[in-house]
């Protein structure tokens with residue numbers, strides 16, 4: 310049985326004091342033995358404070374990116390070793406904003422996924438098509454290539470430790486959500502790729518999230534779909550109230 314994940318990706322928002330207040334507000338409202346895993350993906354600057362603040366609660370803290378090397382001359386970057394040492398448990402890898410604006414490729418995503426796993430971090434691997442690709446009926450090809458590229462060379466048991474987030478680029482921050490059925494269909498395609506490339510057991514084990522304008526008003530429909538195991542949420546995760554509503558929806 311896959312446990313759904315509600316992950317709030319704050320992107321480049323909040324100051325440290327705002328971030329800490331948010332965690333103080335939500336951490337004791339995550340039901341223990343919750344049916345969903347609740348995660349906040351924070352800018353690196355606040356990770357240490359947030360991990361401390363969330364200790365002993367059911368709220369997990371994630372990074373939004375990392376380098377694939379353990380150390381070296383990579384100015385401005387953060388290593389997986391440093392994240393692990395802070396007590397971070399998850400890391401978002403290959404978000405479309407990083408692919409689009411910071412030169413992430415399937416190859417760098419693959420290196421980062423391997424590095425995360427080797428440090429015991431759970432990678433949340435983002436895939437998804439642009440509007441142009443969708444209109445050219447290339448959605449399935451694009452996500453297939455991205456999923457295969459991200460997981461290239463991994464063992465079945467390592468793949469089972471990953472999370473995939475399907476985020477159609479045209480639905481991110483636009484207010485346009487894929488219909489639950491369309492989102493489910495593409496998550497199903499991803500599961501089929503996992504099954505064909507690795508095994509049916511692997512496909513069954515991997516949590517596949519949907520992301521793109523998820524909000525309290527549409528979360529229930531999305532979570533009700535067979536192949537959608539949670540959500541990666543940007544805008545609607547910035548306010549504690551709204552984040553808690555998303556987590557509550559997963560507990561109903």
Ligand SMILES: O=C[C@H](O)COP(=O)(O)O
Pocket residue numbers: 318404476480481482483484520521522523541542543544545
């Ligand atoms: O990582 C989160 C996604 O990019 C979705 O962002 P959004 O919920 O603001 O559309």
